Amino acid sequence: MSHSGLVESRTFCLPVKNIDTDQIIPGQFLTTTEREGLGKFCFYSWRYDEKGNDRSDNPLKAHDAANEQVLVAGSNFGCGSSREHAPWALLDFGFKAVISSQFADIFRSNSLKNGLLPVEVEDHVAQFLLDHPGHPVRIDIRSSTLSVEDLGEFEFPLDPFSAYCLTRGIDQLDFLLENDAEISRFEQA
Amino acid sequence: MSESSQPSTTLFEKVWQRHLVRNETAETPAILYIDLQLLHEVTSPQAFDELKRRGLKVRRPDRCLATIDHSTPTTPPDAGGVYHYHTPQAQAQVDMLHTNCAEQGIELHGWDSPHRGIVHVMGPEMGATQPGMTIVCGDSHTATHGAFGALAFGIGTTEVGHVLATQCLLQARPKTLGIRIEGKLQSGVTAKDVILHVIGQVGVGGGTGSVIEYFGSTIRSMDMESRMTVCNMSIECGARAGMIAPDEITFNYLRGRPLAPRGEDWAAAVEDWKTLKTDPGASYDRLVEIDATNIEPSVTWGTNPGMVIAINDAIPAGNDDASRDALDYMQFKGGTGLAGQPVDVVFIGSCTNSRMRDLREAAALMKNRKVAENTRVLIVPGSEATRKEAEAEGLNRIFVAAGAEWREPGCSMCLAMNGDSAEPGDLVVSTSNRNFKGRQGRGVRTILASPLTAAASAITGRVTNPLDLMEAGE
Numbered sequence A: 001m002s003h004s005g006l007v008e009s010r011t012f013c014l015p016v017k018n019i020d021t022d023q024i025i026p027g028q029f030l031t032t033t034e035r036e037g038l039g040k041f042c043f044y045s046w047r048y049d050e051k052g053n054d055r056s057d058n059p060l061k062a063h064d065a066a067n068e069q070v071l072v073a074g075s076n077f078g079c080g081s082s083r084e085h086a087p088w089a090l091l092d093f094g095f096k097a098v099i100s101s102q103f104a105d106i107f108r109s110n111s112l113k114n115g116l117l118p119v120e121v122e123d124h125v126a127q128f129l130l131d132h133p134g135h136p137v138r139i140d141i142r143s144s145t146l147s148v149e150d151l152g153e154f155e156f157p158l159d160p161f162s163a164y165c166l167t168r169g170i171d172q173l174d175f176l177l178e179n180d181a182e183i184s185r186f187e188q189a
Numbered sequence B: 001m002s003e004s005s006q007p008s009t010t011l012f013e014k015v016w017q018r019h020l021v022r023n024e025t026a027e028t029p030a031i032l033y034i035d036l037q038l039l040h041e042v043t044s045p046q047a048f049d050e051l052k053r054r055g056l057k058v059r060r061p062d063r064c065l066a067t068i069d070h071s072t073p074t075t076p077p078d079a080g081g082v083y084h085y086h087t088p089q090a091q092a093q094v095d096m097l098h099t100n101c102a103e104q105g106i107e108l109h110g111w112d113s114p115h116r117g118i119v120h121v122m123g124p125e126m127g128a129t130q131p132g133m134t135i136v137c138g139d140s141h142t143a144t145h146g147a148f149g150a151l152a153f154g155i156g157t158t159e160v161g162h163v164l165a166t167q168c169l170l171q172a173r174p175k176t177l178g179i180r181i182e183g184k185l186q187s188g189v190t191a192k193d194v195i196l197h198v199i200g201q202v203g204v205g206g207g208t209g210s211v212i213e214y215f216g217s218t219i220r221s222m223d224m225e226s227r228m229t230v231c232n233m234s235i236e237c238g239a240r241a242g243m244i245a246p247d248e249i250t251f252n253y254l255r256g257r258p259l260a261p262r263g264e265d266w267a268a269a270v271e272d273w274k275t276l277k278t279d280p281g282a283s284y285d286r287l288v289e290i291d292a293t294n295i296e297p298s299v300t301w302g303t304n305p306g307m308v309i310a311i312n313d314a315i316p317a318g319n320d321d322a323s324r325d326a327l328d329y330m331q332f333k334g335g336t337g338l339a340g341q342p343v344d345v346v347f348i349g350s351c352t353n354s355r356m357r358d359l360r361e362a363a364a365l366m367k368n369r370k371v372a373e374n375t376r377v378l379i380v381p382g383s384e385a386t387r388k389e390a391e392a393e394g395l396n397r398i399f400v401a402a403g404a405e406w407r408e409p410g411c412s413m414c415l416a417m418n419g420d421s422a423e424p425g426d427l428v429v430s431t432s433n434r435n436f437k438g439r440q441g442r443g444v445r446t447i448l449a450s451p452l453t454a455a456a457s458a459i460t461g462r463v464t465n466p467l468d469l470m471e472a473g474e
């Protein structure tokens, strides 16, 4: 999954803590055997009612996919299941990065493997962004920094290997396969 | 380095160290060898596809074990032996797993297998889960297997592909969180109440980045099924894995199981397994102490597993956005009692609580009693083996006589993707592990509880402290 290394966009805010993977994509849509096209199920129960009609209180109604590619959400984003359908759905819906003060482990790992950037920031940065919906931000993978207009520049945790793979389009499976001899040695020991 | 000069290490570090193909460096994560990958129909199709796309084979089909559980119906087959799936896609997903496993030579326990079951129930029952192993599955409740002293955790589908192709994973070393639980449990209090209480204390994100080790006298005195219930819910406080050091209780459980070591291999394995424990003097990155003596039957009142109270306590007033939102969804009022709320559905099942101990506890409470008139009760054993054992003991007859439905094994209403779901607005008392909004069906309100509390609530049709019925009858 190749990535230009830079995301410049306005934010879209969901000021909710502990957004779990069942909210991001409900279990009923997991019978798919594909990874594509899951955007239509993203936050499904928040967008549609029981009959599949638009909900009037849909918090994503105002989302402008072309200009708001960065989701800002409350802490512990992506908690719950290991379904990789969650980052697949968010990407297909139009998000390239998510900013939160805490990410669930498996969600973070799944996201990085698909080019969706989990940007973990201190509480005050997250709060500022949640207080200013639509704010312009700039995320640079190479320096793992988030620039927030009027607030400053912040480093976010990104392991060097993921950054390297993301920006060079290097696939982690290829890296593992290159270690085949060592894996065989381990198996024989 | 000789054994004696090794620094003190934790159980986690011992298992981690044994599986390092390559240690981590400043630039690259560790390469960790995986002893066993468990597979099911939902999180594997895209991984097998990826292998096909690259022209790769599964490296070690002998280290894979597959089952069908999530999308499968829990209603019996029709007279012609045909199972009726909820949707054609559900059936297609199961068919695809059959094709993939056949092509790659992977052992799959389908409809005709006496072992088929929820992946985290089947693995231990078959003896595939063993101390000191690394075990992964595309499922966050893989932590269940940590009850045997294995390092077991959930992974995403891309990583399922990595393990299929290389039997390895790239991993950053997690932190360790020790949870010491001491003291004797009160009557009516089970492993489920203990872990709900722990999650309430640690918080839903409190274990993030960590592997938990549970220890202390409460854990030592638990049987394997209870220990699995505890480890199962580690992910609900954000931890990827939960572990318990193996002991005689572990070895006795495993002895003679189909995939456990036999003969001389058994003795050698046990000798090795005995070394898998945290050394005196070793420390955790963080330690939490829990007094188990005052834990009461516990239930969730909100929309995540950390929103927990003792069953007779009042629902918290809810002065923050998250609590207000949860109360609004659950249609509860802060400050009022949860006990006594009318219950529409009771679900006893899931990889948290669908084993023999759980079913026996529920049956003991429901024996010679009737399910409340307006309450639907589903009891779903975790596996074929459990189903047969329960039927041999006559537990199914107790359930059916009480007016409950006795189903075929599977995940069922735990995530309600197979068609077993409740109606919008229903209040469900469930022995599963997640009470997220809509998890058990659109608009469904879930209360997580122990099998005892679920059974008591089934009888009265209201959220009920099991002690109320146990003191009267048992």
Ligand code: SF4
Pocket: B069, B070, B118, B119, B120, B139, B141, B350, B351, B352, B410, B411, B414, B415, B432, B433
């Ligand atoms: S029973 Fe529930 S939690 Fe367990 S594996 Fe099945 S769906 Fe997942």
